[in-house]
Amino acid sequence: MIAFSQSSLKATTAVAARDENGVSCEVMIAGEHPLCIYFDKREMVTLMTLGRAPELLCLGWLLNQRVIDQAADIASIHVDWDTGAAAVTSQHRALSGQSWWDDPSRLDRFEQRMDRKTVTTGCGQGTMYSDLMATVREERNARHALPQASITKSQLQRVIGQARHHQAVYQEAGGVHACALADNRPGADGSFLYFIEDVGRHNAVDAITGWMQLEKQSAHDKVFYTTGRLTSEMVIKCAQMGIFILISRSGITAMGFELAQELGICLIGRCQGKHFLVYTHPERVDFAG
Amino acid sequence: MIAFSQSSLKATTAVAARDENGVSCEVMIAGEHPLCIYFDKREMVTLMTLGRAPELLCLGWLLNQRVIDQAADIASIHVDWDTGAAAVTSQHRALSGQSWWDDPSRLDRFEQRMDRKTVTTGCGQGTMYSDLMATVREERNARHALPQASITKSQLQRVIGQARHHQAVYQEAGGVHACALADNRPGADGSFLYFIEDVGRHNAVDAITGWMQLEKQSAHDKVFYTTGRLTSEMVIKCAQMGIFILISRSGITAMGFELAQELGICLIGRCQGKHFLVYTHPERVDFAG
Numbered sequence: 097m098i099a100f101s102q103s104s105l106k107a108t109t110a111v112a113a114r115d116e117n118g119v120s121c122e123v124m125i126a127g128e129h130p131l132c133i134y135f136d137k138r139e140m141v142t143l144m145t146l147g148r149a150p151e152l153l154c155l156g157w158l159l160n161q162r163v164i165d166q167a168a169d170i171a172s173i174h175v176d177w178d179t180g181a182a183a184v185t186s187q188h189r190a191l192s193g194q195s196w197w198d199d200p201s202r203l204d205r206f207e208q209r210m211d212r213k214t215v216t217t218g219c220g221q222g223t224m225y226s227d228l229m230a231t232v233r234e235e236r237n238a239r240h241a242l243p244q245a246s247i248t249k250s251q252l253q254r255v256i257g258q259a260r261h262h263q264a265v266y267q268e269a270g271g272v273h274a275c276a277l278a279d280n281r282p283g284a285d286g287s288f289l290y291f292i293e294d295v296g297r298h299n300a301v302d303a304i305t306g307w308m309q310l311e312k313q314s315a316h317d318k319v320f321y322t323t324g325r326l327t328s329e330m331v332i333k334c335a336q337m338g339i340f341i342l343i344s345r346s347g348i349t350a351m352g353f354e355l356a357q358e359l360g361i362c363l364i365g366r367c368q369g370k371h372f373l374v375y376t377h378p379e380r381v382d383f384a385g
Numbered sequence: 386m387i388a389f390s391q392s393s394l395k396a397t398t399a400v401a402a403r404d405e406n407g408v409s410c411e412v413m414i415a416g417e418h419p420l421c422i423y424f425d426k427r428e429m430v431t432l433m434t435l436g437r438a439p440e441l442l443c444l445g446w447l448l449n450q451r452v453i454d455q456a457a458d459i460a461s462i463h464v465d466w467d468t469g470a471a472a473v474t475s476q477h478r479a480l481s482g483q484s485w486w487d488d489p490s491r492l493d494r495f496e497q498r499m500d501r502k503t504v505t506t507g508c509g510q511g512t513m514y515s516d517l518m519a520t521v522r523e524e525r526n527a528r529h530a531l532p533q534a535s536i537t538k539s540q541l542q543r544v545i546g547q548a549r550h551h552q553a554v555y556q557e558a559g560g561v562h563a564c565a566l567a568d569n570r571p572g573a574d575g576s577f578l579y580f581i582e583d584v585g586r587h588n589a590v591d592a593i594t595g596w597m598q599l600e601k602q603s604a605h606d607k608v609f610y611t612t613g614r615l616t617s618e619m620v621i622k623c624a625q626m627g628i629f630i631l632i633s634r635s636g637i638t639a640m641g642f643e644l645a646q647e648l649g650i651c652l653i654g655r656c657q658g659k660h661f662l663v664y665t666h667p668e669r670v671d672f673a674g
Contacts, residue, residue, distance in 0.1 A: 109639050114663040116538065118672030123662060128617060128638035144617065144640070249405065270636030270655065271614045295616060295638055325560045327584060328417060328433065347559030349417035349584055350398050351433070366559065373412060374403040383407030 098155070098167065098310065103175035105129065105147030107265040107272075107293065124269040128295050129177065133157065135184045136196040142180075146265070146272060146294045149303045150175040153294075154182045156306030160333055163206055167309040169196075232335045232359065245316050245340040247280055247362075248385025254286030255321055255343060256367045265293045266323070273324040275300035277308065280319045280341070289318070297324035301333050308337060315339050322346075326363050331355045341380060343367060348375055387444070387456065387599065392464035394418065394436030396554040396561075396582065413558040417584050418466065422446065424473045425485040431469075435554070435561060435583045438592045439464040442583075443471045445595030449622055452495055456598040458485075521624045521648065534605050534629040536569055536651075537674030543575030544610055544632060545656045554582045555612070562613040564589035566597065569608045569630070578607070586613035590622050597626060604628050611635075615652050620644045630669060632656060637664055 108124040115121055129147050133140040133154050140163070145153060151173040158164045164186075171190035175182045186196040197203050247255075255278045265272045276291040290307045294300040300322070308315065315338030322330065326344045328351035334342050335355070342356070343364045353375055356363045362380035366373045374381050397413040404410055418436050422429040422443050429452070434442060440462040447453045453475075460479030464471045475485040486492050544567045554561045565580040567573075579596045583589040589611070597604065604627030611619065615633045617640035623631050624644075631645070632653045642664055645652045651669035655662045663670050 111642060111664065114667045114670070114672075116659060116661050116672075118667070118670070121662075123664075125636065125642055125664070126638050128640035271616075271638050295614075325584075327560075347414065349415050349560050351417035353400060353414055370405060372405050373410075375400065375412075375414070378403045378407070381403070381407075383403075383405075 098151075098170050099172035099174075100151040101174040101176075103147075103150050103177060105150075105177065107146055107148055108269045126265055126269040126271040126295060130180045131175065131182055132180055133182045133184060135163065136186050136189050137183075138195075138197055143299060144295060145299050147177070148294065149292055149306075150182060152292075152303040152306035152310065153299055154184055154306070155310065156302035156304065157299075158184065159305050159309055160302055160336060161206075161209070163202075167306075232332055244380070245280070245319075245362075246380045246382060247319060247341050248382040250385060251280065251284070251286050252319075252343065252364065252372065252381070253370055255280075255319060256345075256369075256372065258286055258288050259321060259323070259345070262288060262291045263293065263323070271295065273297040273300055273322065275304055275324075276321045277304055277313075277339075278319045278321055279317070281317045288321075289313070297322060298329065298333075300324075301330060305333065305337055319343060325349065326352045326356075326365060328352050328355055331359070331361060331363070335359045335361060340377075343372075387440075387459050388461035388463075389440040390463045390465075392436070392439050392466060394439075394466065396435050396437055397558045415554055415558045415560040415584060419469045420464065420471055421469055422471045422473060424452065425475050425478050426472075427484075427486055432588060433584060434588050436466070437554075437583065438581055438595075439471060441581075441592040441595035441599070442588055443473055443595070444599065445591030445593065447473065448594050448598055449591055449625060450495075450498070456595075521621055533669070534569070534608075534651075535669045535671060536608060536630050537671040539674060540569065540573070540575050541608075541632065541653065541661065541670070542659055544569075544608060545634075545661070547575055547577050548610055548612070548634070551577060551580045552582065552612070560584065562586040562589055562611065564593055564613075565610045566593055566602075566628075567608045567610055568606070570606045577610075578602070586611060587618065587622075589613075590619060594622065594626055608632060614638065615641045615645075615654060617641050617644055620648070620650060620652070624648045624650060629666075632661075 110122050113123045127146050130142050131145050132142040154173050171187045172185045188196050263274050272293045274293045276288040278286050278288050292300050292303045319341040320334050320339045321343045323345045325346040326348040331352045341362045345367050348363050348365045356376040362377040363375040364372050399411050402412045416435050419431050420434050421431045443462050460476045461474045477485050552563050561582045563582045565577040567575050567577050581589050581592045608630040609623050609628045610632045612634045614635040615637040620641045630651045634656050637652050637654045645665040651666040652664040653661050
């Protein structure tokens with residue numbers, strides 16, 4: 097069990113603006129706050145975030161960057177907005193008093209990865225592309241025996257319908273992206289198990305990774321929904337989570353397409369009302385169901 | 386004069402997809418390509434890009450990251466998509482044969498900046514926030530004597546109207562953001578002097594920086610338009626360029642708001658049809674004009 101601070105921020109602020117006629121009005125805008133992650137006192141990264149689920153964001157970032165392998169590696173996450181700092185303490189340190197970084201191979205691996213500054217589409221996190229892809233391929237091969245994920249058309253339309261009811265910050269202030277994890281078990285109503293908005297799509301998907309690991313959720317019976325585009329980074333992160341069906345209100349990019357083809361991931365985009373486009377692996381969609 | 390390769394890529398690719406009835410159709414998707422920038426043979430960063438103006442992207446990235454101070458520091462930019470590499474050669478090296486990096490203080494400054502991994506909203510580029518802010522403040526003070534930029538309501542609506550005619554990739558494939566620089570001289574018709582689409586908003590604004598410097602364009606009589614949100618990073622980059630009026634189809638974030646307040650920048654968002662919202666410095670908008 098990880099000890100979490102409860103440091104969720106209010107997502108929106110009211111500010112005075114003028115409309116096109118010069119008339120004063122009060123409008124809501126989305127928050128944006130720097131959060132610097134310290135892991136066993138080592139500074140890792142500063143993320144710009146809405147701050148809705150900062151502890152899950154930290155956990156998911158550490159998982160997606162492969163700094164840690166599992167949620168159980170973490171003892172506590174304490175977020176302090178006055179200093180914009182998230183203090184993450186490893187289980188190792190909590191139990192033995194020694195830092196996670198006392199093992200020099202861990203530091204080497206992290207420094208090596210961070211040294212390659214790949215600025216990914218939409219939100220770079222210094223991820224080393226080729227390295228991550230190799231890991232993702234290995235993991236896919238290991239998962240080969242898992243049940244094949246698929247979705248029916250009516251379930252897909254229920255998931256898309258859900259999204260409309262959830263985008264609180266977006267509807268109030270704009271300027272944010274939403275990601276959600278929806279239930280895709282047989283007979284499920286497509287309801288969102290976890291929903292998160294953030295100023296960066298990347299942060300939102302990191303928080304979802306954090307939530308899944310914390311709640312020990314299986315991936316094969318879930319689908320991932322986002323308001324943002326399905327780019328290479330989104331496909332890689334979902335592949336890391338083990339999710340095979342990705343749904344977006346927006347479009348996809350060529351690299352997202354190629355990766356999804358290779359990794360067996362079904363990309364569904366341009367979801368509007370009852371319409372959608374299946375870009376890859378249409379065998380995962382039951383159009384008659 | 387910089388020697389440029391002419392390596393612009395086709396922005397979209399046709400792929401086979403299925404619609405919601407399972408019917409096959411051909412749809413266009415946006416490209417996304419890794420481009421690794423080498424500056425005097427030193428690896429700097431890998432950007433994920435649509436590849437419309439890769440040379441201007443490299444130039445603008447080097448300028449916005451403060452690796453170089455002016456376009457004249459560069460002798461040539463050669464982009465090779467087969468290897469995904471952009472070879473940038475400094476004027477220093479072209480003339481003397483010595484590397485830009487022979488001066489250890491340059492390397493120190495760059496390494497120091499890159500060492501702080503701030504993942505900015507939407508697209509992190511390892512920018513050191515506090516450092517950049519200090520530079521931006523200094524420059525603003527230096528610009529104090531410059532003419533005060535302002536815009537009339539009718540000119541603003543002409544700029545917004547222009548945007549509709551330009552978004553070729555977006556209309557064809559989605560999945561991209563556009564940025565443009567519009568003419569705001571007295572009597573100008575708001576036409577776009579430079580327009581660029583990319584998978585990351587950040588890349589688009591970097592290409593605009595590159596274009597402005599290359600063409601020796603003044604900033605005070607231009608306005609910046611984007612389809613993306615006005616976050617802290619966008620405000621900082623425009624402040625670095627010296628542009629005081631930023632217009633977006635989307636919303637703004639709280640940190641974008643605060644920075645713009647401080648830096649004297651007018652943020653106009655939520656532009657739809659004839660409607661818009663002026664969030665900061667409304668004295669720069671002539672609502673009757």
